[in-house]
Amino acid sequence: MSHDVSFLDDLDVDGETSTSSGTLESHAADWGTPDGEGVAPDAVVYPESTGDVSRVLAAASDRGVPVTPYAAGTGLEGNAVPVDAGVSLDLSRMDAVRDVRPGDFQMDVEPGVMGSAVDDRAGEDGLWFPPLPSSGDISTIGGMIATDAGGMGTVKYGEVSDWLVRLEVVLADGTIVETGTRAVKSSAGYNLTELVVGSEGTLGVVTEATLELDGRPRQVRGGRAVFETLDDAAAAVTDAVQSGVDVAKLELVDETSARMANAYTGTDLPDAPTVFVEFHADHGVDEEVRYCREVFDAHDPLRFEIAEDGDGMDELWQARRDLAFAIRSYDPDLTPLHPGDVTVPISEYGTIVRYAKRLAAEHDVVVPCFGHAGDGNVHYSVLVDATDADAVERGERVYKQIVEKAIDLGGTSTGEHGVGRGKRQYLERERGPGAVDAMRRVKRALDPDGILNPGKILPED
Template sequence: MSRDCSFLRDLPLSAEQVSFATEDRAEFGTDYGVVEADASPPDAVVYPESTEDVSVTLAAANERDVPVTPYAAGSSTEGNAVPVAGGITLSMERLDSILGFRPDDMQVDVQPGVVGEEMDAHVADEGLFFPAFPQSAAFSTVGGMIANDASGIRAVKYGEVREWVLELEVVKADGTVIEVGTKARKTSAGYNLLDLIVGSEGTLGVVTRATMDLAVAPARTLGGRATFDDLDDAAAAITEAVRAGVDVATIELIDPLTAEIANSYTDAGLPPVPMVFFELHGRGVDREAEVLSGIFERHGARRIETSEDDEEMTDLWRARREIGRALPEYDPDRVLDVVGDVTVPIGSYPEMIRFIGEVGDEYGIPIPAFGHAGDGNAHYAILVNRDDPEEVDRAHEAAETIVRGAIDRGGTCTGEHGVGVGKRGYLTREYDPAVLSTMRDVKEALDPNGILNPGKIFE
């Protein structure tokens, strides 16, 4: 659907901040989870350089009922930032400054275009870090992480991004600028609008500044890898470790197929068997490692390796860290068509991992499974031949079966990737109609004309 965005030329924006060029628009028609064949470019791209730029653009678009889709680094997997109704893409890449750092408060103020690793590097000299970054922090932006309420490998200890966001500057659909939250670490004053914005995928407002809480870097970090002969044993070992209260900062699982894919990419020479990767933080890592190793051994671990040396830890973890790069390279005849995540209660995690493999067998499509096992978050990837419509259909049916299986086990259709376009249809299964109606009421109250990232979350 084409929209007339010529009014952008009349706004107080420089010529370099507005583009109607085909190549620029095409760049924002895809993300990591949307293949080029399904691209949906906007009619124009705006590159704001200040909060005021965002405000005037939204106010003008709102007056004309023109959709506006915020876009960060494009690392999302569910089409979260890809326009579905044309209009304007608001590229936040130039809002990339660190505005303030208060080591004594353990806080940093950033614009949404700041890349995660850059923020971490900025605070590292003061012995601080941001523990909730997803594994994509090397290229994902803070704004995108907030929009999706991202989490990552350390969520089992440190939680999701939302638990580390203190205050946000947000531009509403009509251009009004508000601040939500507080720089204090706790408050019970009024409605929690901060948590309403976090995870809303740009459908309720556009974040232009964030105050992030920080943690003290651990005195010691011990990393390791354990290999198992049986996937059920590996998953059960993780569940027991979490239930036993082992203070893991990270505990990750990859199945044999994922191990094979990662090994073929890294040339690490590891066997294609289930692997568990873990990190322990703090002064008591030796005691925690001993307890963890005992649990692994009771569940049949064939080998357990640990190290505190950074290079050795990197080597131990290589098979897990390279999965994102390895998947698209594994089969030259197939593209990465589905990258999904579901989360189930921790007691159901072994069953869920086994179920993903069974779904792959049922539909005749290999589906590697891996993920943040410590909090019940399972990831799955489906590679398909896009020239084979029947295989594409089977792949999507398999993905749907996996998601429904997670919800039926008391879980959720997405633990950290967000709803976007790809998971919209599952909300009716996960939530009561009255809950969805309430969500729509919130959307209508904050964005009555429906211009902010339309077509996301709700069908």
């Protein structure tokens, strides 16, 4: 449904407003929006300040016009794409680093700054932003906060939310609030920071985040192990976690993904399940590598290679790094349905991966699985011939059954990409009706007119 957005012309806002069809169209999809399913906004506003955001939201609230925050558009669940037109609030021009306090290991940034820019700036003081996802050079801090993103480093360093000290947030009615202080801990009142993190712009719009940084580890080593079977690889992962190997990254790539990666990068890796590892330490990194090898050896790896230096590590890791692109370009006749992730307790890691592979075989679809195995995380795509209606239907069924299985194993339908539109239907199965109702009450309390990113996270009432 189209909305009257002419009120934007009368607002005292510095940022540009665009209604050009190209701009509207470019805000009608993210990486996870199937072709033709995106809804274009009626206008795109590019705020340049917290005040701009406040004025747009206050006016939209008064008029009941939906506002959907947007930035890089790299979400996988339609998180930043309107379902009911209205205003797309594109925060990509609010990309300043407002303050750096290296003595407090803190940096205040605007939401549109790219993750890699944060890390680069931190590096000038010998610091880094440990939870940065591997998509950090194409996605913004605001998007990472909106989905409570995680990544390869989560197994050691936690998620983005674990590295946030405070947020400046504009609520639906335009009120600007600060959700925390600059102290590293506080137990003063309700944790609004964590309430807003992962809420995908449905409770408020983040206009500034105080990030915690850390000193860069003095020692980094990394490499990979190739296993004969997926069972061996999954068991090695679980065993490493349960034995307390201190890994900074622990990634599994199944044989399907390995085949795609090898085709794409032309590496000499066998098309076999591979576990990529990285270790960070200030002391004794080699002892940790030895301990990991010992644990892996019980699962008979075909190879276990650790690089001598950073270039060597880059080479060993290339297949993992390029995987997202490799899957996309593997076979022009195959389209990936809903790339996304599920996450299960680590003790169920082998179960979920085996289940996915068995379903793929049973339903004759291609399902590459990979991901941040150390967290119990599985990224998977179901690849089908999009012109074959039966294949698409089988693919959708496989996709759904994997999500449901993850939930039934005590896991989650989405470990790090949020709910958006794509995972709404699973929220009640995962959390139960009482928790969903509590979320709905919180939503109504903070956004009574329902203008903020409607149609996301919460299932239809």
